[in-house]
Amino acid sequence: MPTAWEPLHFVRGAAEADEPMGSKEKWWVDLPMFGERQWLLKLARLDELDGTVSGEDWAEWTVHQFAEQLGVPSATVRPALLEGRRAIVSRSVLRDRLEYLDHGNSVLSARFADYDQSVQGENQGYTLAAVRDALEEVGPPADTEWPGGFTAFDVWAGYLLMDAWVAGRDRHHENWAVILRGDERRLAPSFDHGNALGFQERDERRVRMLDDELHLMRWVERGTSHHFAGKPKLTELAWSALGLASPTARRFWVERLDAISQDAVHSVVSQVPRAIMSEVTHTFVVRLLATNRRRLLDGYSGT
Ligand SMILES: Nc1ncnc2c1ncn2[C@@H]1O[C@H](COP(=O)(O)OP(=O)(O)O)[C@@H](O)[C@H]1O
Ligand SMILES: [Mg+2]
Known part of the structure; x- marks a missing residue:
């Protein structure tokens, strides 16, 4: 059975304002129901000209599944919605604070x-x-x-x-x-x-x-x-x-x-x-x- 597309819903306050390197809007969030590791919440970019949402969310999620098929270790990804905006969360590849x-x-x-x-x-x-x-x-x-x-x-x-x-x-x-x-x-x-x-x-x-x-x-x-x-x-x-x-x-x-x-x-x-x-x-x-x-x-x- 393939993994289902089940978006996690977030509201603004849950997302911390500490943005790591890279180019998109993103924040580290806690998801205690999935364990202790943090997850990086990344919004899919909007096209400035016509407001369309880029497919970064479906690309990131599907590539994670394809990586698993190929045997490439990759950060676990889940679809997400931040107050309705399309996003993904990527589970930290760091296993603990060490x-x-x-x-x-x-x-x-x-x-x-x-x-x-x-x-x-x-x-x-x-x-x-x-x-x-x-x-x-x-x-x-x-x-x-x-x-x-x-x-x-x-x-x-x-x-x-x-x-x-x-x-x-x-x-x-x-x-x-x-x-x-x-x-x-x-x-x-x-x-x-x-x-x-x-x-x-x-x-x-x-x-x-x-x-x-x-x-x-x-x-x-x-x-x-x-x-x-x-x-x-x-x-x-x-x-x-x-x-x-x-x-x-x-x-x-x-x-x-x-x-x-x-x-x-x-x-x-x-x-x-x-x-x-x-x-x-x-x-x-x-x-x-x-x-x-x-x-x-x-x-x-x-x-
Ligand atoms: N799953 C992850 N585990 C640990 N660090 C991550 C993970 N995903 C991203 N990062 C960190 O956040 C930075 C930016 O995230 P990234 O996914 O590369 O977004 P962007 O598309 O903005 O470059 C990465 O360079 C890395 O330092
Ligand atoms: Mg990057």
Whole structure:
């Protein structure tokens, strides 16, 4: 049974005014009925021109479900409404007060003294090899059984494969992190997946892409990273990351992607109410995921 779309309702007072890094309106909130961890309440952005709500909420929620299907650890996400405004809550990836997040930019700077943390957009120092080196002493995420010898980078390569599958372009150096716990350092589960699955497109465009395969292919081929050196295509980035990972990790992630069924994808998407995700968007997202999965599997030449 897929997880149901069941929004949690919030009122303003419940949300604290301490806003972490990032770009959207968001607050940490307590949800004692789900345990001690805090949750980050994030509002879906409004389009300033016409007041439409972007699909960041359904994108973040569905990508969390797809991450689970793929075996990528990711922050648990629930749909939410803040006084009627569409939002999500993302459960803290920190298990208790002994844990701290060390974001990618800080991890890279600790490894490379000349790493430039201030660059917005393409960053010449932000390369797969640099991330691999910076993660050398870091373990894979906690609470998951990984194949023997799996490193943090072996798992991180899976994050990039997931990004390419879901057309997520936002894997900048503050959108992944290491969790510090005493002397222990482990890769954090993946978080911040709202910028994916064509969440910002309009239905007229989605209809054109559904009607015209070439149009869809042009759109997916334009899916590049904004942040890595050279602004590579998401597919190429994923393949290169797998190429730098261990042979076990390469096989593991390719097999996991291969095992995804269209039915499973469909059953996740179909949970999102039509008032939030139109029929056209449902169809588009299912098609997009099938297309990207095929592009990734057919184009992959590694072993
Ligand atoms: N589930 C989470 N657990 C712990 N920290 C989180 C979680 N989600 C987000 N954060 C923190 O909040 C910051 C901003 O949240 P993010 O989801 O990246 O939103 P934005 O889209 O505004 O960048 C992240 O860089 C991270 O530091
Ligand atoms: Mg972010």
